[in-house]
Amino acid sequence: MDFTTRYKADAIKDSTIFITGGASGIGAAMAERCAELGAHVMIGDINATLGEALATKLRNSSGNPHHYFIETDVSSFTSLSAAFTTALSLSPSNHIHHVIANAGITDSTSLTELPPSPTAPCPPPPTSTLTINLLGVFFTTRLALHHFRLNHHTEDAHLLLVGSMASFLESPPMMAQYTASKHGVLGLFHSLRLSAGDQAPAQFRVNMLCPYFIDTPILPTKAKLLLAGVELAKKEDAVDAVVRLCAVRAARGRCVVVAPRSAGGVQEMDWEELKEIEPFTGRVVGLIRAGGTVRKAVRLVGDVGRLAGWMWVAGALAAMVMGMTVMAMR
Incomplete structure (x- = not known):
């Protein structure tokens, strides 16, 4: 997939797009761009203050009344299921055409931070990042596949999983939860790419976006200090890649990496590279380090x-x- 060529971004006009984690960071930038292009945006997020403010902003700026905030906790299947039901009822077409599984957090607590004494009780490790970043994506995927069956065969039914370059890379112990969760999303993508299951709609398609570090609220200060001096990927590049994957219906089974521009920017990892990811990541990381x-x-x-x-x-x-x-x- 050539990301330097022109494409019809307005192909997403009048489609309904449900974005989890859509109230801030990359998710909010996705929501704003999709609204600009005429899509109906459903913002699923746990932060009601940011979500309501963004939905109001989108309605006012676009003149389209069909942008909504839906309070959503992706770690709860019940909450997420209710959010999908609400999104369907609010969609002008009563269908959802694109689901972007974007919700995610990070926790810099190191897995190797243990009690001072080996005889002291060992507390359980934090698991909120695993729950939201991985289990939440599993929940989102199941509900997306379920609701896509309502779509007419001429309508799009597209699931976009948001992973990370951490889906491929090694990481220090302070990022163990995050890295493990993003490796898990990659594993899910592998499975969905081969077969969506007998009950999935025939036109169902899945893609995956894997950004390098981008300066968003999810990036903790510790990580920003560790990355000081390193070129980051651009939010606008990630957003454009999302719109392209949504707008180009021929995009199926694509794994798209958003690297810093000096390391190639937006690029696709092909299936052969997905089988052996070390050469690809070695090349991209080498370019980043060669600045x-x-x-x-x-x-x-x-x-x-x-x-x-x-x-x-x-x-x-x-x-x-x-x-x-x-x-x-x-």
């Missing part, structure tokens, strides 16, 4: 200054200069 040293150093100072404060950066630089002076005097 100019000076450019990365400048970005590092800017990122750390923004996150930790410029006084902290000034103090660190002063200490560095003092240390170099002392070394030179020896």
